[in-house]
Amino acid sequence: MRKLAPQAPLRRALKFVSALTVAATMAVATTLPAYASPQSFVADLWPEAQARGVSRAIFEQAFANFTPSQRVMDLTRSQPEVTKTTGQYLASAVSSARITTGRSMRGEWSQTLNAIEQRWGVQAEVVLAIWGMETNFGSYMGGNNVIHALATLTYGDYRRDFFKNELLTALQILTAGHITPNEMVGSWAGAMGHTQFMPTSFVAYAVDFNGDGRRNIWTSIPDALASTANYLREHGWRAGETWGYEVQLPANFDYGRAWDIGKQSLAQWAAMGVTRTGGRSFPRPTDQAEIFMPAGGNGPVFLLLPNFSVIKRYNNSNNYALAVGHLADRILGTGGFVHPFPANEVGLSRNDRTEIQRLLLARGYDVGTPDGIIGSKTRAGIIAFQRANGLLADGYPSSALLARLR
Incomplete structure (x- = not known):
């Protein structure tokens, strides 16, 4: 495909970017200050994309109507208000509905899953579980334009080097023809497809399982599941063993x-x-x-x-x-855990864990500098306090322990 001549006027490099209204520019300026404008950001990006072999046509198509997303930047700063315990997390993640759907999917995709297990040595149920955890078996893959989301993060100077590399890699994926810009959907952070690969992970581990010449983790379930198995094997999965x-x-x-x-x-x-x-x-x-x-x-x-x-x-x-x-x-088909999680346990924030450390210090237990990180010294202090007070000396920083210390 013909490349744009290097001496072409700047206006040709910018003509595909939608003009932002003054109000929209002001709205994002307070949190997206890294570049003078979205237009200059896109223009500056092109030489790097070109050096990686990105097609000019794909580049223009991918950035058509690009406007930095305030919602994406807000998500970089959002923190959950409630800290879940492991028991609460599992109750939601391993719900009866998800188990039922997983078993249904195992039947529907049994031939594919058996072939994947035979080739990569990863049990079908493990691949299904990751699919279920990542996108609830493809029911929600994020819905964000991956290029625009990654561009927003780069433009907004949020982990710029990391997300800029992911952005350029995503453009290379488009140029290779694995998916179209409109179909490249994912999370606000750029995780893509049924099993949520970042672009660099896609390049390293995605596979073309159905043999159509594309590694398509967005609309080809066989490609997505096989890519997940390949990822696990390449990171050391031991075939025939459990977790x-x-x-x-x-x-x-x-x-x-x-x-x-x-x-x-x-x-x-x-x-x-x-x-x-x-x-x-x-x-x-x-x-x-x-x-x-x-x-x-x-x-x-x-x-x-x-x-x-x-x-x-x-x-x-x-x-x-x-x-x-x-x-x-x-x-x-196995049952639940034999031992239940404590029913009344409350999740601890980092501030709560720091308070436990401060209270132990005040009682004379050497737990180091209070920082909310439960290391060996803090565990030793907890165990010593528990033993001195007739509690189960397990070293676990629970909400009950915090209440007792208070």
């Missing part, structure tokens, strides 16, 4: 020692009296595992295997990874 096990702790369990240990073999955990719920045995005693107590010793406790960390490469959240693993198990 972890719910376990039963002995009455005299040493929580402090468990926190200090970190990872050890399942056989070593068993030697400490840790057993798998339901009377089942660990299939591979040599597997390395770490303990995870999202509600302390008064809720379900897990031994996490390497695949749990792989799920976190998709979303670096323990709650997210636990939800994916549990949803996959429920789609497979």
Whole structure:
């Protein structure tokens, strides 16, 4: 395709950008100050896009009617007012409706999922669980124009280098013909398609499973699911293994020692009296595992295997990874957790955790500098306080602990 001559007048580089009204420009100017105008931002971007092989026609089409979105910038600053506990998070993420839909999708896409599992070694239920978590099985993929959203973030100087690279990469994806600009929809932060790939992840891990010459994670469910499996495998997924096990702790369990240990073999955990719920045995005693107590010793406790960390490469959240693993198990047909989450537990904000640290310091427990981050010194201080007051010494910073300290 013919490229625009470098000496072409600036007006040709800008003619495809819609003129902003004075009111609209003033409305975003207070929070989008990085460039003099959207027009100058787009003009400055073109040489970099051109250097990456982006088609001029695609560039103009992608930026047609571009106006920085105040809503996108507002979302960069929005924080949830309510902090959910893990139990509350799972109740929503692994709902009965999502489990039912997941099982239905497993039947509908069984041939595709079986082929994906055979090729990449990732269980069908895990792929389905990520699909369910990311877009509720494709029912909502974000609805934002990805180019315009990424351009807004770059223009607004929000993590500019990161989002500028994602923006240029998205333009390359369009130039390669995998999708059209109007069909490239995603989240406000640029995560795209059925299983929400960022553009750079798309380039690295998306696959053309249906063989039509395009890697289409927006309208081809086989491509989207296969891309997810490929992503997990490339990040170390261990075929034929699960994410972890719910376990039963002995009455005299040493929580402090468990926190200090970190990872050890399942056989070593068993030697400490840790057993798998339901009377089942660990299939591979040599597997390395770490303990995870999202509600302390008064809720379900897990031994996490390497695949749990792989799920976190998709979303670096323990709650997210636990939800994916549990949803996959429920789609497979297993029951819920044996031990329930505490019914009256309230989620703690960082300010709440900082207050726990300050109150422990005031009582003479050395927890370091109060910063809201629960590290080894804070856990040791919590355990010491719990032991001194006849509480379960699990080192867990709960709302009940905060109330007791107050």
